[in-house]
Amino acid sequence: MSSKLLGFLNRLTSRLNQSQSSSEKALILSSSFINGERSYHIRAKKGSETLYSKISPLGSPGISVKPELDGWVDKGKNLSFDELMRIIHDLRKRKRFTQALEVSEWMNEKGVCKFTSVEHAVQLDLIGRVRGFLSAESYFNSLPEQDKTNKTYGALLHCYARQRQLEKSLSHFQKMKEMGFASTALNYNVIMCLYTNLGQYEKVPEVLAEMKENKVLPDNYSYRLCINSYGAKSDIEAVKNILKEAETQPHMAVDWNTYAVAANYYIKAGLTDNTIDALKKAEVRVDTKDGIAYNHLITLYAKLEKKDEILRLWELEKSACKRCINRDYINVLESLVRIDAVEAAEKVLEEWELSDNCYDFRVRNIVTVAHIDKGLLEKAEAMLLTEKEKGSSPNTWGLLAARYLEKGEMHKAVDCMKAGLSFYVENKGWKINQQVSYSLLNWIGDEGSVEDVESFVKLLRKAVPVSRQMYHALIKSHVRNGKDVDGLLEKMKADKIKEDEETRIILSTIQQKASLSEPL
Template sequence: MPKPYTNLRYKLFSLQSISSLDMLSRLSSSSNHRLLKTLIGDINNNNGSCSWYSSKRQGKETLSLYSKISPLGDPATSLTSELDGWLRQGNKLRVAELHRIIRDFRRRKRFSHALQVSEWMSKKDICAFSPVEHAVQLDLIGRVRGFLSAETYFNNLMDQDKTEKTYGALLNCYVRQRQTEKSLSHLQKMTEMGLVSSALTYNDIMCLYTNIGQYEKVPDVLTEMKRNKVSPDNFSYRICINSYGVRSDIEGMEHILKEMESQSQIVMDWNTYAVVANFYMKGGLTDKAIHALKKSEKRLDNCDGIGYNHLISLFARLDSKDEVLRLWDLKKSACKRCVNRDYITMLESLVRLGDLMAAEKELKEWEASGNCYDIRVPNTVINGYCVKGLFEKAEAMLNDLMERGRTPPPNIWGKVAEGYLNKGEMGKARECMKAALSLHVRNKGWKPNPEVISGILSWLGDTGSIDDVEAFVSSLRMIMPMNRQMYHALLKANIKIGKEVEGLLSGMKADKITEDEETKEILGLRENGTK
């Protein structure tokens, strides 16, 4: 069951933009256990309609369905044809495997693919859906198509399937899309029907108020929960603690924390104390923050990599290098193996602390770890070089990566180019920007900094050869239309060698770029015969 606070960066503790509880949290562990136990029983007894589904049973399975469709990560890829093809080839389908695929896709936020599998199961009548399966599909519909489509699905359910699970799933859809009136109206209906028996529903409403910035209403929900004899869980208290913290009400936060610690049904967790520490840090209460972090550390499981990452990041914010190194050593000892995310967290912390030598050492350790390659790991160190103004080292590392067949993203080359530009090293700025442009993939998000491009174009127009200007402009045109700065650089380069520029002026006119004062000054160079 995913936890709402198991993100990897300390800054997410503030929960400024909490998404509502994932629907998986509504499918309680006991419900999931019963579902899987039923499926296993069906398979063992071979007497249920929900055990195997196959067009024919022959041949030996050499590839699981999961391993076949899991790599198809493009959201535009249709899985329906893959699923149909799997059956046509005579392969067996375990319903339990289909449920595992859906859970895995949800965990990896591949909601469209999860919905395709769920709807395919329903269409093929592979398994009669229980309220739990309906709740999952309803939640997926809400994520992929919006709450209106989720409403339609809910309204078309049979009465016996409209349980706390499916009502809760629809509430979750409303909350996630910040539909305040619908959320509260739906909650009222659930209350009247006696379908509010757990903390999950109240937690949803607290998430709603958090997401719309009405933090002051969160404690009222906690009070109502207790009034209705529903016991708050850890998340209930944690989101309430957050509501006081974001309002800088340290006293109120401490009051709720003390109440939480006094509840017999609550097992205090590292996450809560980390949230508290974060707000102490924001309030400048360093001693209290350290005390809370120590409490958090005591509640870490022996191999909780995510927990260690959070604490390492928080101690780095406190400029506590000794604690960062101590926790990193503990983590490596407890967890035996560090994944890429762990190295990124540690490298970010060392960069924040300004210890680039230690970061370089950890980078070498990562390279020798055997972990799969992840460009974000070296990028963390490269960003550290840029922050310190060490652009030559950043460029050298990027060139080394390229020589080893690795492809850094264009934005990091663009950052180095900007650094060189600000230092007045225009030739190096141009070369780094050329590298960035060569790596650009259309519609992939990165766009070059207009000020950097303008600066390089202006410099090229003044000092570069016509070949240099044309080559750079040609690279730019692969990712952006012609603009005034590009035309000006070309005009200056052509005028310097006495070439006619009528064609360029016609191009400007065709691109609806009017001549401004700078254009006239450039053309004046031609009229004065100045090179």
């Protein structure tokens, strides 16, 4: 199964069918374990300072939030249980699990409230995420018996499954079944998801069969996991059959996500009619304000190379959603460029430029790269130059440099590579094409001035370690321009770069020139 599809399936774990109970929602993977027993929503007065407003900006995971918590109490300010739980919920949502755990543990230590099984489940889940399943297991074992409920049992099961502990997960799940804590689809789904992550697709339908045997009603996620298990083994007939079964269930309505998963496998099997049928059914089930759903359907239509359908859904998305954010523009632009509908992509880009969305170079970059791929290099360069002050992608400048190099337009290639290097930031995803950079380095060493070569090498050293090729280019430019190279040779030695055959050839040129210049 592709990593993209697995990522899509994992994201679907946070989506629950409306028919699910509040207790199921409380234990769903990657969502809060808080259920309807306590309400944690709190509305602060506009402009007033709250504990949430103090902690929320502390985005770095390495920053402790305890000083803010202690400081708040030391100043004698009101401490709201609701707000503390809101902070935990927000930090979890932003994947700031260490900080969320700090808040939860601080609450428990300070006795802000008596923890129920709900709060224990939240803390147990956070311990598992931050310190691992063994620490979560230890916390669970330390709980009093009255707090070992379906919530805390479910939280520990998630911890085991998240770290792919199959034996522990199955043993723990068996105990949950014996205690009557496995009466809904939720925890069966955890086991099916675990088998999926382990690549044991043949086990997933067995779990679904066990659910039905135990009179546990499957939900949409149950069927999605099963559809995926058959699709991963290219058993398309089984995909069709399980989807039909889902459609006949009286207790649930198949949602757009489930149809989309099936459609993805129909595309892979080349079943266009089945794909379109599934996509049409998915579309009518989309919440009209759900931009993510529209984006996913647009991506699937791109795989079918259906430009008209992409544009139709894009118009629907714009009219249905309050506003389209940069994520939405990126998705439709990538889909159009993928099917070579560059003119249509340019029109969408114009829409984005007229919107009030914040600047994001990635949006324009999609069309820029498309122009490079089509050989429209001047057009691509013009686009990059217009956004140079706002910041652009060094990778795109590198692509443009490579294409100019292929065409033999060396001056432009060097200028583009220098522009890309000027935007280079370490560990930001650009792995420079050394073959291109060294080809340009070799050319500029033969043709450029000393200043040109020194400038290029200075920029290049930001992105790649110092090399013999850099020194060769510098030496050649010095030789051509009658400059002394002794200082360069000393620096080369200091950088622990030994002379090779090419170095000796370059240096012999110096000696030949020197001998020719001597009077007879």
